[in-house]
Amino acid sequence: xxxxxxxxxxxxxxxxxxxxxLYLPIIIMALMSFNVSPFYQLPFEWTTEWYASLWQNDQLIxxxxxxxxxxxxxxxxxxxxxxxxSLALYRYEFRxxxxxxxxxxxxxxxxxxxxxxxxxxxxxxxxxxxxxxAILLGHVALALPYVIVVVSARLQTFAPELEEAAxxxxxxxxxxxxxxxxxxxxxxxxxxxxxxFAVSFDQFVVSYFLSTPGQTTLPVEIYAAIRKGFTPEIxxxxxxxxxxxxxxxxxxxxxxxxxxEK
Amino acid sequence: xxxxxxxxxRSGLRSALPLLLPAYLWLTVAIFLPLSAMVFFSFMTDxxxxxxxxxxxxxxxxxxxxxxxxxxxxxxxxxxxxEVTLWCIVIGYPAAYVLAKVLKGRSRExxxxxxxxxxxxxxxxxxFSWAMVLREGGILDTALNAVLPFKINIDLMYSYxxxxxxLVHSYVPYMVLTCYLTLQAIDDSxxxxxxxxxxxxxxxxxxVIIPLSMPGLVAGAALIFVPVVGxxxxxxxxxxxxxxFYGTVIEDQFVAVFNWPLGAALSFILLAVVLVILALAAPxxxxxx
Numbered sequence: 001x002x003x004x005x006x007x008x009x010x011x012x013x014x015x016x017x018x019x020x021x022l023y024l025p026i027i028i029m030a031l032m033s034f035n036v037s038p039f040y041q042l043p044f045e046w047t048t049e050w051y052a053s054l055w056q057n058d059q060l061i062x063x064x065x066x067x068x069x070x071x072x073x074x075x076x077x078x079x080x081x082x083x084x085x086s087l088a089l090y091r092y093e094f095r096x097x098x099x100x101x102x103x104x105x106x107x108x109x110x111x112x113x114x115x116x117x118x119x120x121x122x123x124x125x126x127x128x129x130x131x132x133x134a135i136l137l138g139h140v141a142l143a144l145p146y147v148i149v150v151v152s153a154r155l156q157t158f159a160p161e162l163e164e165a166a167x168x169x170x171x172x173x174x175x176x177x178x179x180x181x182x183x184x185x186x187x188x189x190x191x192x193x194x195x196x197f198a199v200s201f202d203q204f205v206v207s208y209f210l211s212t213p214g215q216t217t218l219p220v221e222i223y224a225a226i227r228k229g230f231t232p233e234i235x236x237x238x239x240x241x242x243x244x245x246x247x248x249x250x251x252x253x254x255x256x257x258x259x260x261e262k
Numbered sequence: 263x264x265x266x267x268x269x270x271x272r273s274g275l276r277s278a279l280p281l282l283l284p285a286y287l288w289l290t291v292a293i294f295l296p297l298s299a300m301v302f303f304s305f306m307t308d309x310x311x312x313x314x315x316x317x318x319x320x321x322x323x324x325x326x327x328x329x330x331x332x333x334x335x336x337x338x339x340x341x342x343x344x345e346v347t348l349w350c351i352v353i354g355y356p357a358a359y360v361l362a363k364v365l366k367g368r369s370r371e372x373x374x375x376x377x378x379x380x381x382x383x384x385x386x387x388x389x390f391s392w393a394m395v396l397r398e399g400g401i402l403d404t405a406l407n408a409v410l411p412f413k414i415n416i417d418l419m420y421s422y423x424x425x426x427x428x429l430v431h432s433y434v435p436y437m438v439l440t441c442y443l444t445l446q447a448i449d450d451s452x453x454x455x456x457x458x459x460x461x462x463x464x465x466x467x468x469x470v471i472i473p474l475s476m477p478g479l480v481a482g483a484a485l486i487f488v489p490v491v492g493x494x495x496x497x498x499x500x501x502x503x504x505x506x507f508y509g510t511v512i513e514d515q516f517v518a519v520f521n522w523p524l525g526a527a528l529s530f531i532l533l534a535v536v537l538v539i540l541a542l543a544a545p546x547x548x549x550x551x
Contacts, residue, residue, distance in 0.1 A: 100282065100286065107293045202382075204385065222390070
């Protein structure tokens with residue numbers, strides 16, 4: 001089976017080429033954020049100047065705080081509301097349940113450009129307007145379906161007999177939920193929460209339509225800076241964001257197997 | 263029995279409601295009502311908030327169909343979506359196959375994670391990172407001129423290929439993910455059986471592997487095509503002057519021209535196109551599930 005061996009080796013090589021394609025631009029950006037020349041000229045000379053100047057950029061710092069705050073609040077709200085909804089969809093049978101489950105997919109499937117502009121129109125129309133509160137409203141709605149899907153997937157592996165057993169031993173509904181069900185779905189809840197954080201922290205399109213000059217998030221601020229012209233500071237802050245969101249994702253992967261086990 | 267079932271399901275709803283209500287109320291206020299409002303506004307001459315007079319009109323839709331610009335841009339966006347999707351299949355499918363059928367154990371897990379990792383990092387930032395690679399005097403230009411004996415100028419920045427490269431980079435992990443999931447579900451003994459019956463590698467691919475992984479291909483294609491058709495940030499950053507697409511025109515209506523009713527109509531037309539595409543993909547996906 002010599003051909004098989006050659007094909008396998010080619011396959012492996014191919015995967016490494018794909019990884020190079022995926023990571024090279026990111027690595028180059030990270031390197032350039034440590035380069036002296038603001039126009040990305042080589043030869044490479046090491047500096048941390050751009051990271052230092054980030055601390056002087058008040059606009060960028062306040063946008064970063066906004067992003068973090070919104071992402072944390074979004075995560076908390078999504079985990080609570082999403083877990084509750086998942087439990088209800090798992091535990092109870094009622095008419096219209098299929099429709100409720102199907103309703104989770106439009107927010108995921110519809111391009112954010114459409115959702116974002118629709119939110120802008122509606123929030124403006126009912127007097128909520130734009131700004132951080134509107135952004136929070138939008139982020140929770142975008143992340144909630146993901147949390148429900150992830151937690152529901154975890155609930156599929158839960159044996160309902162366990163709840164029965166606890167109930168027959170005299171536990172009430174709240175005790176059953178807190179002592180039996182919640183510990184079991186915890187990995188799903190944590191994964192869902194990390195998903196929600198990532199969706200919110202990386203969200204650009206919806207935030208873009210809902211932000212105002214003073215009330216904005218980091219990606220929107222970065223987009224504005226990119227369109228004004230390249231600044232090496234943007235490289236630095238982008239590198240930080242990439243590192244943070246990849247670290248977050250690695251953490252998520254610990255709690256949630258994407259590929260499924262075989 | 264039937265009556266009993268009905269009462270059980272009603273009491274089920276009563277217990278479920280307090281748990282469901284907050285989540286679905288939020289989705290209603292922030293997704294479903296806005297989408298309905300968008301449809302409503304798309305039939306208006308002006309926003310009814312500004313105090314200016316407004317009336318119902320089909321004018322916004324008439325504008326779309328009467329000015330060839332919008333149809334041409336929608337077509338350009340659909341073509342962009344198609345091209346990006348095809349490139350993602352060409353690049354992503356073989357990678358998914360290698361992951362599912364060649365690599366084993368821990369190395370497979372690790373590489374799989376590496377492939378889908380970038381896709382959860384900030385898309386805007388990744389698009390921006392290509393700017394440094396593609397521009398004249400950028401990394402690609404410098405690297406190629408260092409290797410090649412003759413002088414060439416690589417300046418892909420602000421061009422159609424730059425937009426394609428950026429978008430393929432953003433979306434190819436989707437394709438790898440969905441194809442990998444269906445490919446790894448194919449039983450290895452099925453492939454061995456086919457091989458031992460004398461099927462060539464190409465025949466196996468055409469008759470067994472591709473048909474069985476079709477749901478993954480279709481799911482990946484839908485997941486890529488839909489957002490690419492509505493993309494506006496990627497063409498703006500990498501396409502510059504050549505980066506005018508349907509998505510960028512919608513963006514303009516909301517942030518530059520301030521013709522919200524026309525923007526709403528354009529958005530709604532895009533939504534209709536997206537729904538048709540998802541409906542076309544649905545039968546294949548349902549068959550898989």
